[in-house]
Amino acid sequence: MYVAVKGGEAAISNAHALLADRRRGDRNVPALRLDQIVEQLGLAVDRAMGEGSLYDKELAALALLQARGDLIEAIFLVRAYRTTLPRFGYSRPVDTGAMLIERRISATFKDLPGGQMLGPTFDYTHRLLDPNIVGDEVPQPVIRAAEPERAPRVTDMLGQQGLMEPDGDTDPEGEVGDLTREPLDFPLDRDLRLQALARGDEGFLLALGYSTQRGYGRSHPFVGEIRIGEVEVEFDVPELGFAVSLGRIRVTECQMVNQFKGSAKVPPQFTRGYGLVFGQAERKAMAMSLVDRALRARELGEDIVAPAQDEEFVISHSDNVQATGFVEHLKLPHYVDFQAELDLIRRMRAEHEAKEALE
Amino acid sequence: MTALPQYNFAYLDEQTKRMIRRAILKAIAIPGYQVPFSSREMPMPYGWGTGGVQVTASIIGPDDVLKVIDQGADDTTNAVSIRAFFAKVAQVQTTTHTAEASIIQTRHRIPEKPLTEGQVLVYQVPIPEPLRFLEPRETETRKMHALEEYGLMHVKLYEDIARHGRIATTYAYPVKVEGRYVMDPSPTPKFDNPKMHMSPALQLFGAGREHRIYAVPPYTEVVSLDFEDHPFEIQHFAEPCALCGATEVYLDEVILDDRGGHMFVCSDTDNCEERRQAGHVGSLGTGREAAE
Numbered sequence: 001m002y003v004a005v006k007g008g009e010a011a012i013s014n015a016h017a018l019l020a021d022r023r024r025g026d027r028n029v030p031a032l033r034l035d036q037i038v039e040q041l042g043l044a045v046d047r048a049m050g051e052g053s054l055y056d057k058e059l060a061a062l063a064l065l066q067a068r069g070d071l072i073e074a075i076f077l078v079r080a081y082r083t084t085l086p087r088f089g090y091s092r093p094v095d096t097g098a099m100l101i102e103r104r105i106s107a108t109f110k111d112l113p114g115g116q117m118l119g120p121t122f123d124y125t126h127r128l129l130d131p132n133i134v135g136d137e138v139p140q141p142v143i144r145a146a147e148p149e150r151a152p153r154v155t156d157m158l159g160q161q162g163l164m165e166p167d168g169d170t171d172p173e174g175e176v177g178d179l180t181r182e183p184l185d186f187p188l189d190r191d192l193r194l195q196a197l198a199r200g201d202e203g204f205l206l207a208l209g210y211s212t213q214r215g216y217g218r219s220h221p222f223v224g225e226i227r228i229g230e231v232e233v234e235f236d237v238p239e240l241g242f243a244v245s246l247g248r249i250r251v252t253e254c255q256m257v258n259q260f261k262g263s264a265k266v267p268p269q270f271t272r273g274y275g276l277v278f279g280q281a282e283r284k285a286m287a288m289s290l291v292d293r294a295l296r297a298r299e300l301g302e303d304i305v306a307p308a309q310d311e312e313f314v315i316s317h318s319d320n321v322q323a324t325g326f327v328e329h330l331k332l333p334h335y336v337d338f339q340a341e342l343d344l345i346r347r348m349r350a351e352h353e354a355k356e357a358l359e
Numbered sequence: 360m361t362a363l364p365q366y367n368f369a370y371l372d373e374q375t376k377r378m379i380r381r382a383i384l385k386a387i388a389i390p391g392y393q394v395p396f397s398s399r400e401m402p403m404p405y406g407w408g409t410g411g412v413q414v415t416a417s418i419i420g421p422d423d424v425l426k427v428i429d430q431g432a433d434d435t436t437n438a439v440s441i442r443a444f445f446a447k448v449a450q451v452q453t454t455t456h457t458a459e460a461s462i463i464q465t466r467h468r469i470p471e472k473p474l475t476e477g478q479v480l481v482y483q484v485p486i487p488e489p490l491r492f493l494e495p496r497e498t499e500t501r502k503m504h505a506l507e508e509y510g511l512m513h514v515k516l517y518e519d520i521a522r523h524g525r526i527a528t529t530y531a532y533p534v535k536v537e538g539r540y541v542m543d544p545s546p547t548p549k550f551d552n553p554k555m556h557m558s559p560a561l562q563l564f565g566a567g568r569e570h571r572i573y574a575v576p577p578y579t580e581v582v583s584l585d586f587e588d589h590p591f592e593i594q595h596f597a598e599p600c601a602l603c604g605a606t607e608v609y610l611d612e613v614i615l616d617d618r619g620g621h622m623f624v625c626s627d628t629d630n631c632e633e634r635r636q637a638g639h640v641g642s643l644g645t646g647r648e649a650a651e
Contacts (some may be wrong), residue, residue, distance in 0.1 A: 183397050327403055
């Protein structure tokens with residue numbers, strides 16, 4: 001005999017108790033500490049900070065631990081916390097030209113002021129599983145003393161020669177949009193688009209960026225420069241009348257240099273695709289700059305023929321917190337609607353059978 | 360470690376609530392029009408009722424009595440979760456009884472018991488745009504609404520008739536509000552559409568992921584789209600509820616075995632329980648249940 005299922009509350013709380021148990025795993029294995037995650041799973045922490053849009057390593061580590069290592073779940077935890085924080089204001093634009101650089105490479109010039117620095121990269125490692133790293137003590141790397149030479153951005157150097165378009169016509173004193181405070185209204189300006197891309201899903205942007213390389217909205221890109229390091233965040237305090245430093249954050253910046261044949265008004269010159277992400281997130285920054293450039297098709301008068309150039313398509317689907325919520329909501333009960341469909345299908349089948357019987 | 364803050368009453372900060380209330384007021388002033396609002400990340404996933412939760416959080420006060428239903432039932436897991444959320448962050452009284460609630464948050468159903476003046480029905484909406492599956496672009500659908508260009512929707516309904524002999528839309532059946540905006544009633548079965556028409560209750564719709572709020576003020580005309588020769592009609596069930604014997608209510612089918620055995624029971628669990636307590640018994644119901 002059917003009795004309407006009661007006990008949703010008990011089921012939920014039992015499920016969560018089991019989740020906590022599975023998260024902790026075998027009690028004989030020492031529990032992870034947050035500092036271990038911050039120090040040894042740093043790139044996962046960086047991704048949770050970047051797509052979570054909150055620069056706080058310990059919170060991101062906590063989110064990763066709580067999410068059992070599920071990155072999108074961790075990003076979601078960080079976002080849901082971030083949204084509750086009060087806004088004091090907006091920082092001054094960070095000056096990536098003044099970055100304390102740990103890695104800096106250019107694919108367009110063999111040598112350049114400030115030099116090339118590989119930094120802590122997976123590039124040129126042989127991807128051979130190395131059992132020796134488990135529990136191994138790693139010797140201190142040799143660190144060269146920082147050179148006083150300033151490393152100007154490659155795009156700035158190209159810009160001085162007029163070969164590179166200027167850095168956009170955004171009014172430096174103008175208000176910057178904030179997609180966390182205003183609903184998106186398509187078509188977007190580039191500031192909002194870059195915000196959306198910066199918190200967009202790495203996998204999604206990677207696939208879209210890749211598609212532009214394979215001919216779906218080709219943009220002839222060169223890595224003008226990738227730089228990773230720390231930049232100062234400054235905040236204007238109205239009461240003081242000057243900017244104070246809030247501290248330094250690590251960011252990855254990618255400037256993609258793209259061909260542009262010019263138009264009736266603009267001479268042939270290189271155009272930019274831009275990527276800027278919290279932490280060390282080179283793949284994301286590169287993918288972001290490819291997609292940013294592709295999305296400038298409208299602005300540059302290019303034909304919009306490929307998915308990566310379609311702003312509404314890209315930005316509406318780039319947020320993995322939104323995407324995962326809506327995809328996963330399909331597991332919520334839908335039996336009311338399904339009943340309606342069941343009823344319709346049965347009725348239509350009955351009519352179909354009746355018609356066949358007549359013939 | 361960053362100190363965790365105390366959460367505000369009903370979770371959202373007052374600035375955010377004010378922003379959402381403004382959107383709600385605008386929505387009430389333009390019935391059926393989708394008002395963009397700056398949706399927040401909530402501590403539950405997008406697509407799981409964040410729009411409804413934000414609307415409820417913005418209008419709820421300490422004296423409110425909240426009912427939450429999903430698929431018509433108070434005890435579905437997500438309804439339990441949302442009710443527990445508000446019990447925790449707003450310490451409000453909750454109920455399962457439709458008549459006792461001042462705010463009812465719902466997913467996919469409108470309660471069977473007619474709503475009254477002063478009640479607010481908050482719908483969780485996944486896709487607020489009724490034209491979305493005809494035209495995926497926001498920039499285009501916005502224009503179509505502005506120009507009252509709803510021909511495409513009628514063509515879609517007509518194609519249904521040409522192909523299937525009837526309008527094959529069974530839920531999220533489009534309505535026209537106060538003779539102006541075509542609106543998505545959220546994925547409620549079309550059975551519930553007539554309940555929206557001239558309802559004494561205020562109906563608010565929140566779509567969190569899609570950043571939209573819309574509303575049907577009390578006593579507003581809500582007409583389901585149809586044709587003269589194919590008038591709108593709701594679902595009818597061949598048998599009454601097996602537990603309480605109710606007819607003219609929406610029923611869920613419950614599979615009893617793997618040989619095709621099934622029964623139909625009320626989707627609105629509160630209505631069903633109240634009827635059974637009042638002594639109504641269906642074909643498979645027992646008197647004993649009424650005492651439980």
